[in-house]
Amino acid sequence: MTKVNGKMKYQRIFVIVLDSVGMGYMPDAAKFGDEGADTLGHLGKYLHEDKLLHLRSLGLANLKAMEGIHPVEKPLGCYKRMKEQSNGKDTMTGHWEMMGIHTTKPFKTFTETGFPQELIDELEKQCGKKVIGNKSASGTEIIKELGMQEMQENAMIVYTSADSVLQICGNEKTFDLANLYRCCEIARKLTFKEEWRVGRVIARPYVGDSPENFRRTSNRHDYALKPTNKTAMDALKENGYDVLAVGKIHDIFDGEGITDSVHSVSSVNGMNQTIDYAKTDFTGLCFTNLVDFDALWGHRRNPEGYAAELERFDVKLGEFLKVLRDDDLLMITADHGNDPTYTGTDHTREYVPLLLYSPKLTIRGSLPESDSFADIGATIAANFGVAMPEETIGTPMKEILD
Ligand SMILES: O=P(O)(O)O[C@H]1O[C@H](CO)[C@@H](O)[C@H]1O
Numbered sequence: 133m134t135k136v137n138g139k140m141k142y143q144r145i146f147v148i149v150l151d152s153v154g155m156g157y158m159p160d161a162a163k164f165g166d167e168g169a170d171t172l173g174h175l176g177k178y179l180h181e182d183k184l185l186h187l188r189s190l191g192l193a194n195l196k197a198m199e200g201i202h203p204v205e206k207p208l209g210c211y212k213r214m215k216e217q218s219n220g221k222d223t224m225t226g227h228w229e230m231m232g233i234h235t236t237k238p239f240k241t242f243t244e245t246g247f248p249q250e251l252i253d254e255l256e257k258q259c260g261k262k263v264i265g266n267k268s269a270s271g272t273e274i275i276k277e278l279g280m281q282e283m284q285e286n287a288m289i290v291y292t293s294a295d296s297v298l299q300i301c302g303n304e305k306t307f308d309l310a311n312l313y314r315c316c317e318i319a320r321k322l323t324f325k326e327e328w329r330v331g332r333v334i335a336r337p338y339v340g341d342s343p344e345n346f347r348r349t350s351n352r353h354d355y356a357l358k359p360t361n362k363t364a365m366d367a368l369k370e371n372g373y374d375v376l377a378v379g380k381i382h383d384i385f386d387g388e389g390i391t392d393s394v395h396s397v398s399s400v401n402g403m404n405q406t407i408d409y410a411k412t413d414f415t416g417l418c419f420t421n422l423v424d425f426d427a428l429w430g431h432r433r434n435p436e437g438y439a440a441e442l443e444r445f446d447v448k449l450g451e452f453l454k455v456l457r458d459d460d461l462l463m464i465t466a467d468h469g470n471d472p473t474y475t476g477t478d479h480t481r482e483y484v485p486l487l488l489y490s491p492k493l494t495i496r497g498s499l500p501e502s503d504s505f506a507d508i509g510a511t512i513a514a515n516f517g518v519a520m521p522e523e524t525i526g527t528p529m530k531e532i533l534d
């Protein structure tokens with residue numbers, strides 16, 4: 133269903149989220165234990181400027197100082213820094229805010245304590261497996277530690293992190309993927325209960341037969357809470373526009389406000405899918421999440437891998453720019469930070485970049501800082517002439533709509 137009223141400036145808007153690509157700690161970062169974090173800033177020395185041609189051409193290095201990466205004289209795009217208004221630094225909070233939701237009450241976390249015994253008992257009873265782990269851990273480390281036990285004792289590894297998540301690991305061969313998903317659905321139902329209400333239950337399947345060769349697969353599946361409010365996506369969908377979701381977007385919004393979606397197996401794959409959508413005729417939003425920056429490199433504190441992922445993205449961005457039409461708008465941003473040079477293994481409370489590009493742009497260069505990621509959703513709604521749902525936040529960026 134595509135409504136074309138001809139009034140909007142941009143027929144199609146592409147929002148591409150480079151998951152965790154923050155640009156420096158926010159003034160309230162100390163509250164989150166993240167003072168000094170700077171994902172992009174600390175990546176400079178791992179990046180090669182000749183491999184960031186497209187990001188630089190849009191103005192990335194004009195926006196953010198990075199060691200060895202020079203600004204361009206005439207950036208093609210507009211750019212700004214954005215603050216996160218919500219009280220959190222997780223993926224859902226970040227993406228929901230982009231689409232208008234102000235999260236004031238953080239999701240429940242079990243970082244220090246693990247999950248309460250009553251919840252574990254219920255899980256064991258309903259899933260028919262003994263729970264092992266039940267602590268905060270890095271996902272790749274915990275399968276090294278407990279994977280063999282899980283396989284040998286028909287057990288189930290349950291773990292959490294600094295995020296509001298209950299994650300279940302299962303070996304695809306011995307646990308069986310369908311059974312893992314079944315257990316996650318049980319966990320999701322149990323954790324709708326107020327005192328256990330985590331943002332996401334996540335199935336973390338892996339393959340291999342010994343700690344040396346265990347490897348997680350892209351059959352990961354997230355079972356998120358429904359967004360707490362209607363969003364810009366609902367506003368578009370209800371008014372007959374297309375809302376296309378690439379990668380984790382469908383999971384993050386639990387399918388709300390989406391008209392079509394694809395799951396990605398990698399960030400490069402996600403860009404290919406975005407390019408495929410760009411080659412079709414639609415009117416509305418294409419919303420892409422590229423998660424490898426975060427999952428493969430940020431949480432693993434691997435700056436070399438992180439930098440190489442950004443360089444791979446740049447190649448894909450070049451291909452994407454070739455299929456961008458004259459009345460398209462591209463927005464590249466992030467949902468939080470995850471500085472791969474910082475202590476720990478968790479997200480970091482950071483400003484995020486916003487790069488804007490369209491052949492239709494009449495202005496170039498720096499735009500005033502946004503107080504909230506929600507300026508993205510407000511701009512999209514304003515472009516398509518739809519009202520943002522009640523109780524949302526965000527201000528349209530007039531500069532690029534005029
Ligand atoms: O260490 P892994 O399992 O990749 O965990 C990361 O992935 C989860 C969801 O993004 C969070 O819990 C985060 O810590």
Ligand SMILES: [Mn+2]
Binds near residue numbers: 223
């Ligand atoms: Mn994220």
Ligand SMILES: [Mn+2]
Binds near residue numbers: 431479
């Ligand atoms: Mn993460």
